[in-house]
Amino acid sequence: MITIIVFGLIGLGLLFALMRLIIGPTVADRVVSLDTFNVIVIGIIVMLSFVFERSLYLDIAIIYAILAFLETIVFARYLEGHYGNH
Amino acid sequence: MEIISGVFLIIGGLFYALGGLGIFRMPDTFDRIQAGTKATTLGAFSILIGVAFMFPSWSLKLFLIALFIVLSNPIGSSALAKATYRSFGGPSNVERDDLKEFLGGTKDVD
Numbered sequence: 001m002i003t004i005i006v007f008g009l010i011g012l013g014l015l016f017a018l019m020r021l022i023i024g025p026t027v028a029d030r031v032v033s034l035d036t037f038n039v040i041v042i043g044i045i046v047m048l049s050f051v052f053e054r055s056l057y058l059d060i061a062i063i064y065a066i067l068a069f070l071e072t073i074v075f076a077r078y079l080e081g082h083y084g085n086h
Numbered sequence: 087m088e089i090i091s092g093v094f095l096i097i098g099g100l101f102y103a104l105g106g107l108g109i110f111r112m113p114d115t116f117d118r119i120q121a122g123t124k125a126t127t128l129g130a131f132s133i134l135i136g137v138a139f140m141f142p143s144w145s146l147k148l149f150l151i152a153l154f155i156v157l158s159n160p161i162g163s164s165a166l167a168k169a170t171y172r173s174f175g176g177p178s179n180v181e182r183d184d185l186k187e188f189l190g191g192t193k194d195v196d
Contacts, residue, residue, distance in 0.1 A: 002092040006133075009099030013106030013126075020110050020118070028115050028170040035162055036109050036122035039155065040102055043126075043133050046151070047095075050137045058147040065151060069158035076165035080172050 003051055010047065014040050031075045038068035087139055094136030101129030115170050116177050123163040130155050 017040060020033040042061050049057035108121030134148045176183050 002095060006095045006099040009096070009103040013099075013102035013104075013129075016103075016106030016110040017122070026115065026174060028166070028174060029118060032115065032118050032122060032166055032170075033109055035166065036105060036126055039126040039130055039159065040106070042151065042155070043098065043102060043130050046133055046137055046148075050095075050140065053141075055141070055144050055147065058144060058151065061151050062147065062154065065154040065158065069154070069162060072158075072162035073165055076162070076169040079166075080169040 003047070006047060007044075010040060010044055014044075027079060031072075031079060034075070035068075035072050038064070038071070042068070091136045091139040094132050094139065098129045098132035098136060101125050101132060105129060114177055114179070115174070116167060119163050119167050119170070123159055127155060127159050 014037065017033045017037045021030055021037065024030040024033060042065055045057055045061040045064060049055065049061070102125075105122055105125030108125055109118050112118045112121050131152060134152050138145050138148045171185065176186060
């Protein structure tokens with residue numbers, strides 16, 4: 001019962017972030033919402049390991065956190081170099 | 087123990103939903119950075135604490151995930167804010183902008 005409520009709330013946040021990813025006016029809004037999306041997906045993986053009672057899934061969450069951080073930094077540098085006027 | 091775990095999990099889910107709502111409703115890009123990053127960091131911490139109450143033997147891996155989130159999320163949001171400022175200009179509804187004067191004289195500040 002608790003897991004259904006928690007998954008529903010997480011899915012609500014994921015849906016709002018996805019809507020901002022689709023309608024975002026500028027590229028920066030889309031990158032910001034992708035950053036939020038990644039943190040929410042880490043929470044979903046941890047909740048799945050809680051439901052299935054496998055601690056192996058937490059390794060996937062660690063790797064996903066590392067890759068999400070790299071992705072955010074790379075997108076930020078790309079945004080700065082491509083659209084910057086300095 | 088199950089009740090404490092459930093309370094932490096529901097608080098985490100609530101903060102995830104509020105972070106998503108903030109990133110959808112906020113009017114400016116910088117407001118969206120602030121809302122999305124801080125609320126989802128607290129939500130992730132709360133969910134990790136809730137799972138650690140239910141399975142105490144997983145605490146090391148959960149602590150590693152929490153360490154990565156607390157290291158990577160502020161750095162990522164700071165880099166995003168700086169890239170947004172340089173690409174699309176500062177926020178439109180502020181009275182004074184110190185970063186503009188700071189960036190005006192020098193060529194590249196990192």
